[in-house]
Amino acid sequence: MNSPDPLRILLIDKDPERASQVCAALRHEGHEVIRQRPDATGLTAAVARDQPDMVIIDMDSPDRDTLENMSTLNAHAPRPIVFFANEPGDRATIHAAVKAGVSAYVVDGIQPERVRSIIDSAVAQFESFQALRTELEETRSALEDRKIIEKAKGLIMRHEQCDEETAYRMLRSSAMEHSERLAVMAERVITLIESHSQGSVQKAS
Amino acid sequence: MVHPTPIHRRPGFHVRLGFVPLLDSAPLIVARELGLFDAEGLDVELVREGSWASLRDKVTFGLLDGAHMLAPMPLSMSLAHDRPRVPVVVGMVLSRNGNxxxxxxxxxxxxxxxxxxxxxxxxxxxxxxxxxxxxxxxxxxxxxxxxxxxxxxxxxxxxxxxxxxxxxxxxxxxxxxxxxxxxxxxxxxxxxxxxxxxxxxxxxxxxxxxxxxxxxWQNSPEKVLGMRADWTEQHGVMHRHLLRALLAACQWLDNPHNHRLLREMLARPEYLGEQINVLDNHPYSLFHPRLQQHFFRHSANFPWLSQAHWLASRLTLRGQLGPVSGKMLRQVVRPDLFRDAAASMGIDTPVVDSKTEGRHQRPFTLSGRYGPVDVASDRLLGERLHDWLGDNHDRAGSPNNDAPRTKTATKTGPDQGN
Missing domain, CATH: 3.40.190.10 (Periplasmic binding protein-like II)
Structure with a gap:
């Protein structure tokens, strides 16, 4: 990966943590990375000043509309990578990039293999970051779910005067009947029983 | 007209549509919120995109089946001369004006x-x-x-x-x-x-x-429904269902009585969210009267080949497209598909596919299949006229087997007014 002449890459990512990862990976490969979070017009100026060989930007950034148009203003401005999707190998790379949320702009005349390897490592960083985040979210929601299910079970046990296993079975079969997630059904049971007992309290008073 | 949103999601045909959060993405949002997609057996996933570029890339790589698109966008994607082409089919116009x-x-x-x-x-x-x-x-x-x-x-x-x-x-x-x-x-x-x-x-x-x-450009097409051509080829029936649901949504949108509810729908965070709430105390709050944005009246949804050609000619003028032939245009813009979907809902459409753009200073009527059809005025800045010659050149090879053209559409002569 020790290329003789490093490429100059402008990196724009609203997520600073992810940007650091991508930046480290690309620098490790010997490239020069400029990190920036400019506004739309600042971006035009930044590209003109720094003359990057390549721009890596997160897919959802509104700055992309600015980058798109730059090539209509200036023939040397980087062009969207999707415009280079001719070879099947490139298509696979770009497909992975679009899926991972990485978009890239490249100036003409850079070797395709070099572009591909840069995109590959950016995609790898984006994907591992996403995997980590999804995992965290899943763990969090799994914990939430368990709390709700436990609470619903307890309420059913009291309400139906049954043991824990029966309560769980009742919850599970009604979830299946309504084709709902267990946690969703549990939440419904909680609302139902709580509003019911509140009603009876009001009636009693 | 309003179908209630079903509480339980019914299994439907899954379609992924992209949109950019703008006021004119309303037809997609309304069709989903009113259950119009459900009523057509479609399970539509709406994907919000932060830029037109990202929407284009996702359609290009099949991560979206289609999208709410800028009217010139399908032409530029399908007919590009300096990069790989992505064939897109336009079966209807979603909105007119608004800029x-x-x-x-x-x-x-x-x-x-x-x-x-x-x-x-x-x-x-x-x-x-x-x-x-x-x-x-x-x-x-x-x-x-x-x-x-x-x-x-x-x-x-x-x-x-x-x-x-x-x-x-x-x-x-x-x-x-x-x-x-x-x-x-x-x-x-x-x-x-x-x-x-x-x-x-x-x-x-x-x-x-x-x-x-x-x-x-008076009443020019602003946003269209652009679907991947391979998707429409494989799922012709579903495409028709999609057009029907969106046409019903557009009809609903043109009724001012519905705008209060529309406001609520658009304000949901997964759609326009805060953007629209900024206007909470604005006197117009939704549709600015000067911009004349509309979704249905005067055959707004009809995808005129002559208007597509006008847009293509502007793209060519700005160096973004090479010369565009009638045959190329007909592969992208499909009034035949629209006519078919509209007819199945009892909505009449013009029998011609093109008209002289710029000729009509006021709304006028054209022959439909069942009677006269209202069509919007189409004045172009500087009293310019745009005739689509391509239609005459390759009429023989075109799939247009509709009734004979009416007098208003192609002949020169004073036919505005009415």
Whole structure:
């Protein structure tokens, strides 16, 4: 990966943590990375000043509309990578990039293999970051779910005067009947029983 | 007309549609919220995109089956000459008008002081160049994507002032979402953008609407439904269902009684969210009367080949497309598919696929299959006329086997009015 002449890459990512990862990976490969979070017009100026060989930007950034148009203003401005999707190998790379949320702009005349390897490592960083985040979210929601299910079970046990296993079975079969997630059904049971007992309290008073 | 949203999600045919959060993405949002997609057996997943570029890339790589698109976008994707083509099919227009050319306060005041007739776009374009000449630096205006009607309308407007307009005005690309900030920071002095951004500019007292897109190209198609051509080929029946659901949504949208509910739908965070809430106390709050945005009336949804050709000719003029033949155009824009879907709902459509653009100063009527059909006026800035010759050239090879053309569509002669 020790290329003789490093490429100059402008990196724009609203997520600073992810940007650091991508930046480290690309620098490790010997490239020069400029990190920036400019506004739309600042971006035009930044590209003109720094003359990057390549721009890596997160897919959802509104700055992309600015980058798109730059090539209509200036023939040397980087062009969207999707415009280079001719070879099947490139298509696979770009497909992975679009899926991972990485978009890239490249100036003409850079070797395709070099572009591909840069995109590959950016995609790898984006994907591992996403995997980590999804995992965290899943763990969090799994914990939430368990709390709700436990609470619903307890309420059913009291309400139906049954043991824990029966309560769980009742919850599970009604979830299946309504084709709902267990946690969703549990939440419904909680609302139902709580509003019911509140009603009876009001009636009693 | 209103189908209740089913509580349980029924299994339907899964379709992924992208949209950019703008007021004119309403047909997709409404069709989903009113259960119109469900009623057609479709399970539509709406995917919000932050930029037109990202929407294009996802359609290109099949991560979206189709999307709410800028009218020139399917032409630019399908007929590109300098990059791989992505064939897209347009079965209907989703909205007409809605763009504004807005200027920051300073530039607007300059025009007011000059005494120019602010209602006359050719006069204002000329005066704008005067301002630039006097101060000796170009005026900085912004548009969105190059393959947008905003960009093309802005350039047509400036070009009406003469051939040297380009030397006095610099057009900078800015995403709609960043437009207000760009004006606030004085990075740009004006822009051509869709709603709600013109209203936001006025509401925040940062600028004023000088012209509506309607004054440049009357009732031109603004957003269309663009689907991947391979998707429509494989799922012709589902495409028809999609057109039907969206047509019902557009009809609903044109009824002002529904706008309060529309407001609530759009304000949900997964759609426009905060963007629209900015306008909470705005007198117009949703549709700015000057912009004449509409979704259904006067055959708004009919995908005219002549209008597609007009857009293609503007793209060619700006160096974004090579020459476009009638045959190429017919692969992208499909009035036949629209006619079929509309007929199944009892909605009549013109029997011709093209008309002379620019001829009609007022709404007029054309022959439909079952009787007269209302069609919107189509004046073009500078009283320009645009005839689509391609239709005559390759009529023999075209799939157009509709009834004979009516007199209004192709013949020259005074037929406006009515």
């Amino acid at each position: 504004g050319i807005s200027l920051g306060n300073k530039l607007y005041d300059d025009l007011v002081r000059s005494g120019t007739d602010l209602d006359n776009p050719i006069a204002t374009a000329g005066e704008l160049l005067n301002v630039a000449r006097m101060r000796g630096t170009p005026i900085r205006l912004a548009s969105v994507a190059p393959w947008s009607s905003h960009d093309l309308q802005l350039r047509d407007w400036l070009a009406s002032a003469g051939p040297d307009a380009e030397h006095h005005v610099q057009i900078i690309p800015v995403s709609p979402i960043q437009m207000v900030d760009a004006i606030r920071s004085d990075a740009i002095e004006g822009c051509c953008v869709g709603e709600p951004w013109n209203s936001v500019l006025e509401y925040e007292k940062l600028g004023r609407i000088l012209h509506s897109g309607h004054q440049i």
